[in-house]
Amino acid sequence: MSTHERRRTLLRTARDVAEDLATDAIVRDQAGRPPVDEAARLREAGLLAALTPPLPGGGTDWRTACAVIREVAAADSSLGEVLARHYTLTWSGRFYTWHHGASDLEEATVREQWLWAGAVRTPGPAHEAGGPDLTLTPLDTGYVLNGRRLVDTAVTVADQFLVDAVCAVTGDVLVIRIPAGAPGVIAEPADDRLGQRVAGAGAVVMDGVVVTSRQVVGHRPQDEESTAPFTALAEPALRLALCHVGLGIAEGALAEARDLGSSARFAGPAGDDPDLLLTYGELASATQTAAAVVERATDAMALALSTGAELDPEDPAAVDVLVATAETVTARAALHITTRVLELGDAVGLDRFWRNARTLTAHHPAAHRLRAIGDHYLSGQGRATARAITRP
Structure with missing residues (x-):
């Protein structure tokens, strides 16, 4: 199977899993139980082993893995976060060492279908x-x-x-x-x-x-000064994966509000109401803007990861700034869109999107990231700016 065919198959599988998760997302959210059955669904679909570094006959690239996270997160952001953190952790052998043990760990992850936390x-x-x-x-x-x-x-x-x-x-x-x-x-x-x-x-x-x-x-x-360039990608790689979760929340909320538009439970008028069209135009534009920023950061991260141990010492800081920008834009879009969706209608379960967006972004305030982004823009500093991004 070619790389392109593998990507298409994996994304099709992710869509199927997302559709399955969406059917009972509200019930499972209300129950709030540990994701025992959900983890089994991901495992049976083969999604847990997706982001082992590409090997003959298996593995996929970072862009595809992020697309899988986003697809699943739009249906159930809890499971999107499970995948985001799991995928990043499966790369830990590469981030923290380059000896043969990294490959052994990846092969064991695929063979045993491990879920990492x-x-x-x-x-x-x-x-x-x-x-x-x-x-x-x-x-x-x-x-x-x-x-x-x-x-x-x-x-x-x-x-x-x-x-x-x-x-x-x-x-x-x-x-x-x-x-x-x-x-x-x-x-x-x-x-x-x-x-x-x-x-x-x-x-x-x-x-x-x-x-x-x-x-x-x-x-x-x-400390950061003694961190190898490739190792320095570990933390922003996780933050970028979580950006795709946030983007999935925004897209899922907007899609569910649209689909509920003709329901009697939904307060907003349907059809050609100009105010409603204006609102959806604004929210759709905000989603697409966030997606464009996240995709740019994803491309930069994918390129840096593909470079491996030969990564230039200045590259991680540049990638980190793009990730911080994606975090800032995505967090604002997700919180804005999920709040506006609640104002548009009163359907059961719509509140979960706002709660999920709030929980995902609560511990990562935007102010210190914006200061670090401004510092990088004005002075072009490298590692010092990267440190400021990752800490309040």
Whole structure:
């Protein structure tokens, strides 16, 4: 199968899965249960193994994976976020090391159909100000892991967790893989979330978990200055994937409002009302504008990822600025569109789009990103600007 045919097949599968998820999206959102059945749907459709780096007979490119995220997110943004974080984590072997273990990890992900969850923090002192939340104590043949880490998706249904932890002896920060069923791993689901209720957020507790040397994926640098250019793409790659989730929310909300336009439950007039046409023209334009900005950032990220270890040291900062711009535009569009949709009508379930957009963007205020974008525009600074983008 050619690359083009593989892309078409994968996008067709994503549309089929999205249509399936859309049929009971409101009911599942109201229930707010962990995504056990939903993860099974993604696995059975083959979507979990989609973004392993392209290999003979399998894998796809970054642009296609982002299109899959966006398609699924338009139907159910919780599952879009599950895929976004899972896809980024499947690249961790490439981001944090270039030895043969990266390929082994990718092959195991495909073979076992693993669903990944977890969080690898951004280098720098901000997160460690109160001490590390996960600590490794060396043993003769490995480590013992203790602590607690907040996880945004799939905490009770993941097959593998990927986290960074600080070695209590050396101070090195290691990126490690922890099987979800390992002794001492305790998942704590979060209840009563405002939005993204089916994403499966929560925390994972590591209570004396034994970590072998084979579970060490690589090293996370201590600061930005010592971060290899390709490793520096890990954090903006995740943020870009989440931009596609936000874009999917905006598109899904607008499409559902349009489809409900002829329903008696929907308050807005149908047909040729000029005010309604003006409103939909404005909202559709906002969606298309956000899509154009996100696609530009996606193209830049895809090019940088395809360059691999030969990436120029200045390239990650340039990509980071494009991602920050996409985040800003998409967050504003998603919040605006989902709010206006609620004003247009009073149909059951429309509120989930606003709640999901609010939850997805709440912890990433736009002000510091805009300052960093302005700094980059005025001064053209590299890594310093990238640091400002990723932190308030």
